[in-house]
Amino acid sequence: MTSCPRVRVGSALSRSGLPDLDYSLNPYVGCRHGCLYCYAREYVRYGEVVDRWGSLVLVKENLVELLDREARKLKPGVVGISTITDPYQPVEVGEKLTRKSIEVLLKRGFAVSIQTKSTLVLRDLDLLTSRREAVDVGFTIITADPSTSSLLEPGAPRPAQRAEALRTISSTGVKTWLFYGPVIPGLNDSAESFRGVLELVGNCVELVFVDKLRITPRVRISLSSALENFEKISSTVRDRYWWSRVVNSFSEVCAKLGVRCVASIAEPLAGGGRVLNLSSFRGKRLLNVERSSQG
Numbered sequence: 001m002t003s004c005p006r007v008r009v010g011s012a013l014s015r016s017g018l019p020d021l022d023y024s025l026n027p028y029v030g031c032r033h034g035c036l037y038c039y040a041r042e043y044v045r046y047g048e049v050v051d052r053w054g055s056l057v058l059v060k061e062n063l064v065e066l067l068d069r070e071a072r073k074l075k076p077g078v079v080g081i082s083t084i085t086d087p088y089q090p091v092e093v094g095e096k097l098t099r100k101s102i103e104v105l106l107k108r109g110f111a112v113s114i115q116t117k118s119t120l121v122l123r124d125l126d127l128l129t130s131r132r133e134a135v136d137v138g139f140t141i142i143t144a145d146p147s148t149s150s151l152l153e154p155g156a157p158r159p160a161q162r163a164e165a166l167r168t169i170s171s172t173g174v175k176t177w178l179f180y181g182p183v184i185p186g187l188n189d190s191a192e193s194f195r196g197v198l199e200l201v202g203n204c205v206e207l208v209f210v211d212k213l214r215i216t217p218r219v220r221i222s223l224s225s226a227l228e229n230f231e232k233i234s235s236t237v238r239d240r241y242w243w244s245r246v247v248n249s250f251s252e253v254c255a256k257l258g259v260r261c262v263a264s265i266a267e268p269l270a271g272g273g274r275v276l277n278l279s280s281f282r283g284k285r286l287l288n289v290e291r292s293s294q295g
């Protein structure tokens with residue numbers, strides 16, 4: 001049972017710290033999907049939401065009104081929707097804060113970069129296709145295996161449903177991407193697992209982001225109770241050669257399929273080269289928005 005009380009907030013858009021997003025918009029505080037590996041919790045200031053992650057979600061009741069006011073004054077740019085919550089979690093069915101926010105942003109000349117695990121985004125296809133040049137949609141899928149997904153992402157739609165939604169959106173001409181993360185040692189770090197997810201989405205994406213597990217104190221607590229071999233996972237994640245090997249093997253899979261692969265963490269690769277930071281590709285470059293025009 002999730003409770004969704006209303007709160008009033010002082011602002012709608014935040015300046016984004018990510019290089020390819022100008023702003024971020026989070027319509028809700030907390031996330032019903034309750035993923036055990038979620039490190040967004042570390043950025044939430046409401047202690048009770050953090051403690052009850054997945055079962056308490058705050059609805060920003062004055063968000064759209066504030067956003068309309070802010071969007072009239074601010075220079076248009078790319079808005080990441082969302083960065084620390086899922087914009088299409090169940091509460092959005094009735095509240096429609098995400099839909100109303102996208103309407104305001106597109107009307108005021110902003111572009112939107114949406115990331116979700118929810119098929120509810122399909123409800124807004126009419127809106128997204130009305131300005132498809134200013135929209136991109138990414139789905140997070142970390143495994144093709146429904147039971148692993150149920151364990152780690154208890155409140156989110158299963159991978160096959162997400163993949164189908166991604167294919168549908170891609171077929172409308174809206175730019176789509178896949179977020180394969182977190183990569184967890186022994187769980188989804190093999191080329192077979194990665195290929196399995198790419199096959200599940202029917203190779204409909206041109207771009208895949210790959211991100212490794214980030215073990216924050218709260219992630220440690222939730223994952224260690226779910227995964228028996230957590231201590232081994234924890235030590236492998238600290239091994240940068242493990243990550244280099246993963247990125248190299250995923251890059252080979254992508255090269256064979258003609259998919260662009262971007263991995264997180266600016267770390268040196270074994271044998272030379274560097275892994276790029278994934279944040280530099282979501283948003284502006286995907287939408288071909290000129291940096292210079294966005295200030």
Ligand code: SF4
Nearest residue numbers: 031033034035038085
């Ligand atoms: S969907 Fe995203 S924001 Fe929501 S719990 Fe999962 S990882 Fe966190």
